Amino acid sequence: xxxxxxxxxxxxxxxxxxxxxxxxxxxxxxxxxxxxxxxxxxxxxxxxxxxxxxxxxxxxxxxxxxxxxxxxxxxxxxxxxxxxxxxxxxxxxxxxxxxxxxxxxxxxxxxxxxxxxxxxxxxxxxxxxxxxxxxxxxxxxxxxxxxxxxxxxxxxxxxxxxxxxxxxxxxxxxxxxxxxxxxxxxxxxxxxxxxxxxxxxxxxxxxxxxxxxxxxxxxxxxxxxxxxxxxxxxxxxxxxxxxxxxxxxxxxxxxxxxxxxxxxxxxxxxxxxxxxxxxxxxxxxxxxxxxxxxxxxxxxxxxxxxxxxxxxxxxxxxxxxxxxxxxxxxxxxxxxxxxxxxxxxxxxxxxxxxxxxxxxxxxxxxxxxxxxxxxxxxxxxxxxxxxxxxxxxxxxxxxxxxxxxxxxxxxxxxxxxxxxxxxxxxxxxxxxxxxxxxxxxxxxxxxxxxxxxxxxxxxxxxxxxxxxxxxxxxxxxxxxxxxxxxxxxxxxxxxxxxxxxxxxxxxxxxxxxxxxxxxxxxxxxxxxxxxxxxxxxxxxxxxxxxxxxxxxxxxx
Numbered sequence: 053x054x055x056x057x058x059x060x061x062x063x064x065x066x067x068x069x070x071x072x073x074x075x076x077x078x079x080x081x082x083x084x085x086x087x088x089x090x091x092x093x094x095x096x097x098x099x100x101x102x103x104x105x106x107x108x109x110x111x112x113x114x115x116x117x118x119x120x121x122x123x124x125x126x127x128x129x130x131x132x133x134x135x136x137x138x139x140x141x142x143x144x145x146x147x148x149x150x151x152x153x154x155x156x157x158x159x160x161x162x163x164x165x166x167x168x169x170x171x172x173x174x175x176x177x178x179x180x181x182x183x184x185x186x187x188x189x190x191x192x193x194x195x196x197x198x199x200x201x202x203x204x205x206x207x208x209x210x211x212x213x214x215x216x217x218x219x220x221x222x223x224x225x226x227x228x229x230x231x232x233x234x235x236x237x238x239x240x241x242x243x244x245x246x247x248x249x250x251x252x253x254x255x256x257x258x259x260x261x262x263x264x265x266x267x268x269x270x271x272x273x274x275x276x277x278x279x280x281x282x283x284x285x286x287x288x289x290x291x292x293x294x295x296x297x298x299x300x301x302x303x304x305x306x307x308x309x310x311x312x313x314x315x316x317x318x319x320x321x322x323x324x325x326x327x328x329x330x331x332x333x334x335x336x337x338x339x340x341x342x343x344x345x346x347x348x349x350x351x352x353x354x355x356x357x358x359x360x361x362x363x364x365x366x367x368x369x370x371x372x373x374x375x376x377x378x379x380x381x382x383x384x385x386x387x388x389x390x391x392x393x394x395x396x397x398x399x400x401x402x403x404x405x406x407x408x409x410x411x412x413x414x415x416x417x418x419x420x421x422x423x424x425x426x427x428x429x430x431x432x433x434x435x436x437x438x439x440x441x442x443x444x445x446x447x448x449x450x451x452x453x454x455x456x457x458x459x460x461x462x463x464x465x466x467x468x469x470x471x472x473x474x475x476x477x478x479x480x481x482x483x484x485x486x487x488x489x490x491x492x493x494x495x496x497x498x499x500x501x502x503x504x505x506x507x508x509x510x511x512x513x514x515x516x517x518x519x520x521x522x523x524x525x526x527x528x529x530x531x532x533x534x535x536x537x538x539x540x541x542x543x544x545x546x547x548x549x550x551x552x553x554x555x556x557x558x559x560x561x562x563x564x565x566x567x568x569x570x571x572x573x574x575x576x577x578x579x580x581x582x583x584x585x586x587x588x589x590x591x592x593x594x595x596x597x598x599x600x601x602x603x604x605x606x607x608x
Contacts, residue, residue, distance in 0.1 A: 390538070
């Protein structure tokens with residue numbers, strides 16, 4: 053006899069009330085089930101309704117601004133959660149439901165130690181009052197999620213842990229309730245491939261150990277194939293396709309699912325431009341130049357020689373220690389070429405980028421920027437455009453300020469004309485000039501950030517994880533844009549990312565950094581085909597391949 057589903061979502065419809073505007077239908081008629089001890093993936097891009105669905109299950113949406121239709125049902129072991137009282141829901145969340153949020157740094161309180169935050173979770177979940185027992189249980193949880201030297205980590209603050217360690221702490225807090233269902237909302241989006249692999253392995257191990265079900269929310273279908281048995285694909289609040297992973301990923305029926313699988317770069321597929329997704333969710337053929345990349349003897353625009361950097365950090369007691377973030381390294385970047393820099397968090401990638409951009413001063417070494425005998429401009433595109441764009445400035449102010457500071461353009465009128473020209477080059481128009489950053493999507497904000505960099509005519513553009521937080525279709529748009537601008541303006545790119553497939557698509561040459569040292573360098577083609585260093589081999593093995601676990605042996 054088939055066991056009853058642990059969770060059933062039936063005809064879920066969620067609407068947000070908006071002051072002075074029409075209500076927004078965020079989730080429309082969503083249906084799916086989660087069997088006991090199984091993993092179901094909820095897949096879709098930003099705005100598809102994934103997180104709203106998860107928060108509806110946990111009853112964490114603000115009641116004052118949210119309406120769930122009367123016919124909607126969320127059945128937990130046959131009981132409708134939408135009819136539970138607030139007290140009953142709190143008890144259920146303490147006892148049976150756990151959630152891992154996307155951004156551990158934003159979810160952990162920066163002024164409390166890990167021990168205080170984890171201890172509070174333990175006390176609420178298990179009703180333990182003894183400080184000694186709370187500490188002992190906290191140590192057990194940290195050890196269970198693979199954090200070394202757990203006793204020392206209890207007294208650490210969130211900023212003293214790496215991104216992977218912070219996410220492990222969030223998992224420890226989530227499993228402290230011994231949940232029957234763990235909801236993981238984009239738990240690996242901003243993590244390096246090796247850390248991502250560790251977190252995915254950890255989740256599978258905990259699932260077997262605790263006999264729990266997982267609702268895994270992501271926009272990365274390649275990742276889904278390695279963890280889930282069932283997949284539910286959402287777009288604009290609706291389910292467009294669902295079924296067994298082995299079937300959906302191998303032979304998707306809906307055009308949007310096919311588009312999600314196709315527009316993400318892979319290690320083996322190297323088109324001149326990536327296909328994109330149109331407004332109807334269908335695959336749109338790639339547009340842009342398909343000419344060959346520049347090669348041969350080209351002028352050097354950036355030369356880095358013996359650059360190193362260390363930082364003074366707080367040691368035990370009042371002692372201060374020196375941390376070597378970057379060992380002496382050197383490289384050259386030719387005009388119109390892309391140098392990819394890969395490595396884990398803490399490898400020195402961002403330190404190198406900030407040194408080249410002039411934000412940090414190196415301890416040793418020299419940086420020479422030159423083009424046709426004249427100094428070359430360097431600009432930097434940061435990872436999070438919402439944080440790097442001043443929320444109080446309109447787009448017009450954001451684009452004209454660099455021109456004014458650099459003394460470019462004769463008066464406000466000419467500067468505004470230049471701003472419009474750069475907006476059009478990145479695929480936006482002058483209607484955006486009087487709008488603010490929060491009025492744009494993530495991809496549009498990143499386009500504005502790129503336009504702001506280009507206003508001063510740089511020769512070198514540094515992209516520091518500039519597409520890592522974007523949906524796959526938006527990522528494809530931005531990567532194609534960078535390729536087009538590089539061909540049009542003869543830009544040189546220093547492209548930093550933890551996504552090896554993206555680096556493979558963008559880069560001509562690659563540096564692999566580990567613990568502040570260059571462990572391997574070479575052409576992108578040679579490095580991916582024949583990696584020599586064990587660390588490079590480890591990075592490549594950690595890349596999700598999108599092969600469903602359940603398809604092994606399911607051939608026919």
